[in-house]
Amino acid sequence: SAVISQKPSRDICQRGTSLTIQCQVDSQVTMMFWYRQQPGQSLTLIATANQGSEATYESGFVIDKFPISRPNLTFSTLTVSNMSPEDSSIYLCSALNFNTEAFFGQGTRLTVV
Amino acid sequence: KNEVEQSPQNLTAQEGEFITINCSYSVGISALHWLQQHPGGGIVSLFMLSSGKKKHGRLIATINIQEKHSSLHITASHPRDSAVYICAVGGIGNQFYFGTGTSLTVIP
Numbered sequence: 001s002a003v004i005s006q007k008p009s010r011d012i013c014q015r016g017t018s019l020t021i022q023c024q025v026d027s028q029v030t031m032m033f034w035y036r037q038q039p040g041q042s043l044t045l046i047a048t049a050n051q052g053s054e055a056t057y058e059s060g061f062v063i064d065k066f067p068i069s070r071p072n073l074t075f076s077t078l079t080v081s082n083m084s085p086e087d088s089s090i091y092l093c094s095a096l097n098f099n100t101e102a103f104f105g106q107g108t109r110l111t112v113v
Numbered sequence: 114k115n116e117v118e119q120s121p122q123n124l125t126a127q128e129g130e131f132i133t134i135n136c137s138y139s140v141g142i143s144a145l146h147w148l149q150q151h152p153g154g155g156i157v158s159l160f161m162l163s164s165g166k167k168k169h170g171r172l173i174a175t176i177n178i179q180e181k182h183s184s185l186h187i188t189a190s191h192p193r194d195s196a197v198y199i200c201a202v203g204g205i206g207n208q209f210y211f212g213t214g215t216s217l218t219v220i221p
Binding site for chain 2: 009033035037041042043044045048090092094096101102103104105106107
Protein backbone atom coordinates (compact mmCIF):
# COMPACT_ATOMS: atom_id res chain seq x y z
CA SER A 1 0.00 0.00 0.00
CA ALA A 2 1.01 3.63 -0.44
CA VAL A 3 1.26 6.48 2.04
CA ILE A 4 0.48 10.05 1.05
CA SER A 5 2.07 12.92 2.93
CA GLN A 6 0.04 16.11 2.46
CA LYS A 7 1.41 19.46 3.61
CA PRO A 8 0.56 21.78 5.21
CA SER A 9 -2.09 20.26 7.44
CA ARG A 10 -3.54 23.70 8.07
CA ASP A 11 -2.86 27.33 7.33
CA ILE A 12 -4.35 30.75 7.88
CA CYS A 13 -3.75 33.10 4.96
CA GLN A 14 -4.43 36.70 4.06
CA ARG A 15 -6.85 37.42 1.25
CA GLY A 16 -5.17 38.09 -2.07
CA THR A 17 -2.26 35.74 -1.36
CA SER A 18 -1.67 32.23 -2.71
CA LEU A 19 -1.03 28.91 -0.97
CA THR A 20 0.56 25.82 -2.46
CA ILE A 21 -0.41 22.43 -1.04
CA GLN A 22 1.86 19.47 -1.66
CA CYS A 23 1.18 15.75 -1.82
CA GLN A 24 4.04 13.30 -1.81
CA VAL A 25 3.36 9.58 -2.32
CA ASP A 26 5.89 7.02 -1.17
CA SER A 27 5.45 4.91 -4.31
CA GLN A 28 4.51 5.50 -7.94
CA VAL A 29 0.82 5.97 -8.62
CA THR A 30 -1.10 6.21 -11.85
CA MET A 31 -3.57 8.93 -10.99
CA MET A 32 -3.77 11.77 -8.51
CA PHE A 33 -6.80 13.88 -7.70
CA TRP A 34 -7.51 17.08 -5.79
CA TYR A 35 -10.75 17.66 -3.87
CA ARG A 36 -12.29 20.51 -1.93
CA GLN A 37 -14.68 20.35 1.03
CA GLN A 38 -16.41 23.61 1.75
CA PRO A 39 -17.98 24.03 5.21
CA GLY A 40 -20.99 21.77 5.58
CA GLN A 41 -20.50 20.20 2.15
CA SER A 42 -19.14 16.91 0.87
CA LEU A 43 -15.80 16.61 -0.88
CA THR A 44 -15.95 17.72 -4.51
CA LEU A 45 -13.45 16.92 -7.24
CA ILE A 46 -11.44 19.94 -8.40
CA ALA A 47 -9.26 18.26 -10.97
CA THR A 48 -7.31 15.20 -12.03
CA ALA A 49 -3.57 15.86 -11.95
CA ASN A 50 -1.95 14.46 -15.09
CA GLN A 51 1.72 13.59 -15.08
CA GLY A 52 3.65 15.76 -17.47
CA SER A 53 0.64 17.60 -18.87
CA GLU A 54 -2.09 20.02 -17.88
CA ALA A 55 -4.60 18.93 -15.26
CA THR A 56 -8.17 18.07 -16.18
CA TYR A 57 -10.52 20.43 -14.36
CA GLU A 58 -14.10 19.80 -13.35
CA SER A 59 -16.86 22.23 -14.16
CA GLY A 60 -16.59 25.32 -12.00
CA PHE A 61 -12.84 25.08 -11.45
CA VAL A 62 -10.24 26.82 -13.63
CA ILE A 63 -6.49 26.61 -13.98
CA ASP A 64 -5.90 30.29 -13.22
CA LYS A 65 -7.48 29.88 -9.79
CA PHE A 66 -6.24 26.37 -8.99
CA PRO A 67 -3.01 25.70 -10.88
CA ILE A 68 -1.88 22.10 -10.45
CA SER A 69 1.46 20.50 -11.13
CA ARG A 70 2.41 16.85 -11.37
CA PRO A 71 6.02 16.61 -12.46
CA ASN A 72 6.37 12.87 -11.80
CA LEU A 73 4.46 9.78 -10.64
CA THR A 74 4.84 10.48 -6.92
CA PHE A 75 4.27 14.20 -6.42
CA SER A 76 1.63 16.85 -7.07
CA THR A 77 0.85 20.37 -5.92
CA LEU A 78 -2.33 22.41 -5.85
CA THR A 79 -2.12 26.19 -5.58
CA VAL A 80 -5.06 28.25 -4.40
CA SER A 81 -4.46 31.63 -6.03
CA ASN A 82 -5.59 35.13 -5.09
CA MET A 83 -7.46 33.76 -2.11
CA SER A 84 -10.70 35.11 -0.73
CA PRO A 85 -12.62 34.01 2.38
CA GLU A 86 -14.81 31.84 0.12
CA ASP A 87 -11.76 29.65 -0.49
CA SER A 88 -11.72 28.62 3.17
CA SER A 89 -12.12 24.86 2.89
CA ILE A 90 -10.45 21.54 3.41
CA TYR A 91 -8.38 20.46 0.42
CA LEU A 92 -7.62 16.77 -0.05
CA CYS A 93 -5.45 14.83 -2.46
CA SER A 94 -5.93 11.19 -3.35
CA ALA A 95 -4.10 8.72 -5.55
CA LEU A 96 -4.66 5.45 -7.36
CA ASN A 97 -1.85 2.95 -7.75
CA PHE A 98 -1.31 0.43 -10.51
CA ASN A 99 -3.54 -2.05 -8.65
CA THR A 100 -6.33 0.58 -8.56
CA GLU A 101 -6.01 0.82 -4.80
CA ALA A 102 -6.86 4.31 -3.56
CA PHE A 103 -5.12 6.36 -0.92
CA PHE A 104 -5.91 9.68 0.66
CA GLY A 105 -3.86 12.52 2.07
CA GLN A 106 -4.61 13.85 5.51
CA GLY A 107 -6.24 17.02 4.20
CA THR A 108 -5.30 20.69 4.45
CA ARG A 109 -7.57 23.02 6.41
CA LEU A 110 -7.31 26.47 4.86
CA THR A 111 -8.71 29.59 6.49
CA VAL A 112 -8.59 32.87 4.55
CA VAL A 113 -8.93 36.05 6.56
CA LYS B 114 -29.38 13.53 -6.81
CA ASN B 115 -26.15 12.68 -5.00
CA GLU B 116 -24.20 9.69 -6.18
CA VAL B 117 -23.55 8.72 -2.55
CA GLU B 118 -26.08 8.95 0.26
CA GLN B 119 -25.19 8.44 3.90
CA SER B 120 -27.39 8.01 6.93
CA PRO B 121 -27.78 9.20 9.53
CA GLN B 122 -26.32 12.69 9.11
CA ASN B 123 -25.84 13.06 12.84
CA LEU B 124 -25.61 10.43 15.52
CA THR B 125 -25.20 10.67 19.28
CA ALA B 126 -24.48 7.54 21.25
CA GLN B 127 -23.64 6.54 24.79
CA GLU B 128 -20.24 5.05 25.39
CA GLY B 129 -20.36 1.31 24.83
CA GLU B 130 -23.20 1.35 22.31
CA PHE B 131 -23.07 -0.46 18.98
CA ILE B 132 -23.16 2.02 16.11
CA THR B 133 -24.11 1.57 12.47
CA ILE B 134 -23.61 4.08 9.68
CA ASN B 135 -25.07 3.37 6.25
CA CYS B 136 -23.98 4.29 2.74
CA SER B 137 -25.91 3.80 -0.49
CA TYR B 138 -24.55 4.66 -3.90
CA SER B 139 -25.90 4.86 -7.42
CA VAL B 140 -22.78 4.64 -9.59
CA GLY B 141 -20.81 1.65 -10.75
CA ILE B 142 -17.76 1.39 -8.53
CA SER B 143 -14.34 -0.13 -8.39
CA ALA B 144 -14.06 0.18 -4.60
CA LEU B 145 -15.63 1.83 -1.57
CA HIS B 146 -13.75 3.59 1.21
CA TRP B 147 -14.71 4.57 4.70
CA LEU B 148 -12.84 7.66 5.91
CA GLN B 149 -12.66 9.22 9.36
CA GLN B 150 -12.38 12.99 9.59
CA HIS B 151 -11.24 14.36 12.93
CA PRO B 152 -12.49 17.68 14.33
CA GLY B 153 -9.25 19.37 13.25
CA GLY B 154 -9.92 18.29 9.67
CA GLY B 155 -7.39 15.48 9.33
CA ILE B 156 -8.64 12.54 7.28
CA VAL B 157 -7.78 8.90 7.85
CA SER B 158 -8.68 6.01 5.58
CA LEU B 159 -10.30 3.25 7.65
CA PHE B 160 -11.25 0.65 5.06
CA MET B 161 -11.19 -0.06 1.37
CA LEU B 162 -13.80 -2.60 0.24
CA SER B 163 -14.66 -4.17 -3.05
CA SER B 164 -16.66 -7.08 -1.64
CA GLY B 165 -17.64 -8.81 1.58
CA LYS B 166 -16.53 -7.66 5.00
CA LYS B 167 -13.46 -6.30 6.75
CA LYS B 168 -12.70 -5.94 10.44
CA HIS B 169 -10.11 -3.77 12.15
CA GLY B 170 -10.25 -3.68 15.92
CA ARG B 171 -13.71 -2.46 16.94
CA LEU B 172 -14.58 -1.38 13.41
CA ILE B 173 -16.37 -3.58 10.89
CA ALA B 174 -17.23 -2.61 7.31
CA THR B 175 -19.48 -4.55 4.96
CA ILE B 176 -20.50 -4.06 1.37
CA ASN B 177 -23.28 -5.56 -0.75
CA ILE B 178 -22.40 -4.91 -4.38
CA GLN B 179 -25.77 -6.09 -5.71
CA GLU B 180 -27.68 -3.75 -3.41
CA LYS B 181 -25.10 -0.93 -3.77
CA HIS B 182 -24.94 -0.54 -0.04
CA SER B 183 -22.26 -0.50 2.64
CA SER B 184 -22.33 -0.25 6.41
CA LEU B 185 -19.74 0.79 8.95
CA HIS B 186 -20.20 -0.67 12.42
CA ILE B 187 -18.45 0.40 15.61
CA THR B 188 -18.65 -1.98 18.53
CA ALA B 189 -18.22 -0.83 22.15
CA SER B 190 -18.11 2.81 21.08
CA HIS B 191 -15.81 5.21 22.90
CA PRO B 192 -15.65 9.03 23.06
CA ARG B 193 -12.46 8.94 20.97
CA ASP B 194 -14.59 7.54 18.13
CA SER B 195 -16.28 10.95 17.89
CA ALA B 196 -15.60 12.16 14.36
CA VAL B 197 -17.19 12.56 10.97
CA TYR B 198 -17.32 9.31 8.98
CA ILE B 199 -17.35 9.65 5.22
CA CYS B 200 -18.23 7.07 2.61
CA ALA B 201 -16.30 7.44 -0.66
CA VAL B 202 -16.96 5.36 -3.75
CA GLY B 203 -14.43 4.98 -6.52
CA GLY B 204 -16.24 5.37 -9.81
CA ILE B 205 -15.43 3.53 -13.02
CA GLY B 206 -13.81 6.73 -14.24
CA ASN B 207 -11.43 6.52 -11.26
CA GLN B 208 -12.56 9.70 -9.54
CA PHE B 209 -14.25 9.43 -6.15
CA TYR B 210 -17.71 10.46 -5.08
CA PHE B 211 -18.12 11.35 -1.42
CA GLY B 212 -21.06 11.20 0.93
CA THR B 213 -21.79 14.25 3.05
CA GLY B 214 -20.59 12.43 6.13
CA THR B 215 -22.07 11.23 9.41
CA SER B 216 -21.15 13.26 12.45
CA LEU B 217 -20.79 10.89 15.40
CA THR B 218 -20.63 12.02 19.02
CA VAL B 219 -20.05 9.42 21.70
CA ILE B 220 -20.93 10.60 25.17
CA PRO B 221 -19.06 9.19 28.18
